[in-house]
Amino acid sequence: MHTKKINALLDKYIKGTISAAEKQELLDVYNNSGNQDAEYPDDHREVRDRILMRLNKEIQTVRPIRSYRNLRNIAAVTIIFIFFGVAMYISTDPSSKAKRMAGTRQLTKPILPGGNVAVLTLGNGESILLNGASNGRLAVQGNTAITKNESGRISYHVISDGADQKDEPVVYNTITTPAGGQFRVTLPDGTDVWLNAASSLKYPSKFGGTERRVELHGEAYFEVRKNKKLPFTVSAEQVDIRVLGTHFNVMAYTNEPSVNTTLLEGAVSLSSARAHQLLAPGQQALASKTAGDIVLRNVNVEDAVAWKNGYFSFRRENLKTAMHKIARWYNVEVQYIGNPDNKILGGSISRTEDINKLLNYLALTGIAKFNVEGRRIIVTCK
């Protein structure tokens, strides 16, 4: 058993009695054990996202756009030993600072960050409150079953019961998130969609015909299952986004001036009433609602999907747009005193952060003063 071998060698390594040959042996056994071809039993993407979300939750920092260092990790003091032979290693845990701050919660009416809340409306008009439902099968439409897999996610799949699928009438389902909600749905073709707050997605319970078409209001991140015979089209506020198999984010809120599509992987073509545009990975297309044109720019795609990974990412962002994002997630209103127009913000912060802490961080950058009254945030700019 390699475990016994590794433990025996580790013992010597820790005690300092290991020989060079034995150290090499330790390395070899470690490497050999680590490089077997065993398959990891869970779904690749789920695991990746799960670990990432947990990381983002634990990492709670804000990067102000000015070189403002007071949020630095002042609790980390490390005295290290070096291979010259000195043997002392002490370090204090830098996460203790975060724990101390968490205790200073204010006692005002609680504004909580959003969570996995959504409503599913079936073809027959029936609504299901998804956050309240327990895991397992939720409903069946024709020969498609809808299952709640875990908190925050539902998926569609065909149940083979022998019935002829061609005769099935197409029914449309809509999944809607309120302000402060988010949800994930796996569509009948295997496409994954993450829906942000205050959004809705309408789609057929079964894809067929010549294309796969869904209708989006609000914001969603898509990982589309490849199917050359059935191109996938997202229709969002007068803009059509046509894809083959790809990962992209669409932001189409009614209170924003443009529909923004950000492409991570694959290829996408957009058309609005007056323009067409092809997107390459790393690009974002802004389809203006007023001008009717489509403008391209290169962006950090991770910023566009930060919300899906559990955090807000502001990069040279207009204060108002940033406040829109915060308002949608925390389900609050925003009021401005003074002129917010030329205020630019930069930084990132976890979406599960307490609203007061978040506003404190923003205030520290000097961009504005923030006050909370009930469910309204008052932003005072100079």
Place this chain on the structure above:
Amino acid sequence: MTSHNLLSDQQLLDLIQEDDRAAFTVIYNRYWEKMLLIAWNHTKDKFLAEDIVHEVFMALWKEKNNFRIVNVGGFLSTKVKFVIFKHYRKQHRRERLAGMNLNFSELSMDEEKLDALFLKEYINGVVEHLPEKCKLVFRYSREAGMKNAEIAEQMNISEKGVEAHLTRALKVIRHSLEASGLLLIISCEISKYYK
């Protein structure tokens, strides 16, 4: 502004050291699976494996400013190895403790020792990345215990050249470990190399 996806590991690392979360996410995407499979192959336990991946990337984030990471892939590989070693120790101790009345504090000492060993090995990795001649000079001096004059003769360069290489090597190592406590220790050691 180019997409982070097009940047090299080194460029992303520079951004990560300025708290850039997007850059951190890209590094995560590049390496998470490799880390997971290694952890899984050793532990054969999904929860443990994911915990290990979490610990490795948290370490990257926490230590990004404590000492300057020279090579992301190297850091992650070395880190995951030591996290896994810690796991073996924990498991080993648990098995031995079952039925016995042993001291739990011994376990945390093991962990600290492994942390120290990690640092030692990581620094070794830093030396590996030195340019050839510089690395050789440093090794002759430190590992073989040769005097500067001897190294000069061995490598057919001037003594001044040897000193220059040593200075450079120490500078690189010092830069890669910027914690204040370390500088005190290093400056004592530096004097040893100037005879």
